[in-house]
Amino acid sequence: MNDISKKPTPVPDDLSRPFWAAAQERRLVVQRCAGCGYYNHPPRVFCDACLAQDLRFEPVSGRGAVYSFTVMHQRDVAGFEQDAPFINIVVELAEQPRLLMVSNLPIAERPKVSIGTAAEVYFEDRGDGVVIPQFRLV
Amino acid sequence: MWQGKGKTAIAGIGYSEITRKPGKPLGLLAVDACRAAIADAGLDPARIDGLATYPESPFAGAGNRDGEDVVSVNWIMNHLALAPDLRWYAQIETGMIASPIIEAVNALIAGACDYVMVWRALHRPRPRASGGVTGHGGPPRAAGDAQFLAPYGASSIVQTHALAWQRYMHRYGATRDALAALALNSRRNANLNPRAFFFKDPMSRDDYFNSRWIAEPLCLFDCDVPVDGCVALIVTTTERARDLSNPPAYIAGYGQNTARRRTLLYYTLDDYMACGTSLANKLWQSAGLGPRDMDAAQLYDGFNPSTLYWLEAAGFCAEGEGAAFVRDGRIALEGELPVNTFGGSLSEGRMHGMGHIAEAVRQVTDRAERRQIPDASAVCAIDGSPMLRGSGIIVTRDP
Ligand SMILES: [Zn+2]
Numbered sequence: 383m384n385d386i387s388k389k390p391t392p393v394p395d396d397l398s399r400p401f402w403a404a405a406q407e408r409r410l411v412v413q414r415c416a417g418c419g420y421y422n423h424p425p426r427v428f429c430d431a432c433l434a435q436d437l438r439f440e441p442v443s444g445r446g447a448v449y450s451f452t453v454m455h456q457r458d459v460a461g462f463e464q465d466a467p468f469i470n471i472v473v474e475l476a477e478q479p480r481l482l483m484v485s486n487l488p489i490a491e492r493p494k495v496s497i498g499t500a501a502e503v504y505f506e507d508r509g510d511g512v513v514i515p516q517f518r519l520v
Numbered sequence: 521m522w523q524g525k526g527k528t529a530i531a532g533i534g535y536s537e538i539t540r541k542p543g544k545p546l547g548l549l550a551v552d553a554c555r556a557a558i559a560d561a562g563l564d565p566a567r568i569d570g571l572a573t574y575p576e577s578p579f580a581g582a583g584n585r586d587g588e589d590v591v592s593v594n595w596i597m598n599h600l601a602l603a604p605d606l607r608w609y610a611q612i613e614t615g616m617i618a619s620p621i622i623e624a625v626n627a628l629i630a631g632a633c634d635y636v637m638v639w640r641a642l643h644r645p646r647p648r649a650s651g652g653v654t655g656h657g658g659p660p661r662a663a664g665d666a667q668f669l670a671p672y673g674a675s676s677i678v679q680t681h682a683l684a685w686q687r688y689m690h691r692y693g694a695t696r697d698a699l700a701a702l703a704l705n706s707r708r709n710a711n712l713n714p715r716a717f718f719f720k721d722p723m724s725r726d727d728y729f730n731s732r733w734i735a736e737p738l739c740l741f742d743c744d745v746p747v748d749g750c751v752a753l754i755v756t757t758t759e760r761a762r763d764l765s766n767p768p769a770y771i772a773g774y775g776q777n778t779a780r781r782r783t784l785l786y787y788t789l790d791d792y793m794a795c796g797t798s799l800a801n802k803l804w805q806s807a808g809l810g811p812r813d814m815d816a817a818q819l820y821d822g823f824n825p826s827t828l829y830w831l832e833a834a835g836f837c838a839e840g841e842g843a844a845f846v847r848d849g850r851i852a853l854e855g856e857l858p859v860n861t862f863g864g865s866l867s868e869g870r871m872h873g874m875g876h877i878a879e880a881v882r883q884v885t886d887r888a889e890r891r892q893i894p895d896a897s898a899v900c901a902i903d904g905s906p907m908l909r910g911s912g913i914i915v916t917r918d919p
Contacts, residue, residue, distance in 0.1 A: 390660040392667035424665045452682035453736035462673035480783040484674045497690040
């Protein structure tokens, strides 16, 4: 994608800091409930499934499948005005049903993507110390 | 069955201009709509002693200056001469526009007030949606849940709807033909509705398929038309309504719901359907009526696939059969189940469900102009995507 300097930068907060710190080390971690084992993403101050507050970030496989996808053509998405049309995929991680993460695909991948296509994590360096998880088709 | 069935009615309808080039601020459009509704009911404005609205901006990040971008209870109270001391008001944060009507019905039955004015004023946001992104001048910054979406350019509600529709097509083998049938039906009906934004613009099947993509698989004509405008309604008790200018549209049932969503990141097709099905069940139970009793259905269509989801969630057809249901003119004015007989949000304009309710009222009171369904006795109007929130009412010709 062009002009990555203008892409929105994630602002880590107390909840999400471990997620982005791990991404800088090229590791994918997700907040998990120590009580019931549920993965919460985005992270929460209590478990969305059982309300427990004992929550820890754990490594996940980074493997999953395309849950859905869309090609955005409208040039009004902040930081992506010059990128349209661009693809968003939603990946369902192998660890839990509907544990979903959003990612981009190069537009050239359009003919290859469909619901159920296997995907795996990689890490994109956005500069200035910002590294974000992305997914590619496998 | 609900004990309030038939005890209240909608007695007046008022529209401002529905426009993309407003000649006046939104608050003044709201004044136009409210005055028109009061006059339509044949009421003295001093009798209006209750106010209710759902004042939200069209989406997060749009402007919210009172009287310019939104029109609150407080703004109307300060700028319209109504009852000198209002007895009751409600400003609803969720549920969309049938929810303030539901609150008004409850207040009227409880005797909290006598005549409630409910309005919905909406502006066309300029500039575009921010999607939770801030940081003018420097690099845009995404905080909160947006930090997991905006860095990927996934900040717009139309993308969420495109993702759900993609899954629907995959799950049921549906194609864009279903959306074309819905869009063309709405445009044809709007061409019979003088208030509709697209009153004078017909649409052909080629027009639909040649329109530009917004978020594939949704095209321009799968999105509602953003407008400035306001619609207002007068709600009162059945006894009082019978003394006013119009035949009453009796409120036979209501329902609302908020979603138990099953993923934190965004709303999925499953969330839409679960919320919608539960809402519709409450609606049917309250009225003691079912989908077969409806002479028409006004179904929320902020994005075109929602109409299909509502047809299934409300039981007009089985889940997954919506695409087959909308074929062959079944949803046309002269069909088995006329849908969005006024043009819907797609072709009348984005009034967040208020146009749907106004049309349901017109149909059961023989005020639907060239769109009138002969002897329509019961019509539902349901709001919501259906996701996060939704609400609906059934209006009937007889109490
Ligand atoms: Zn838990």
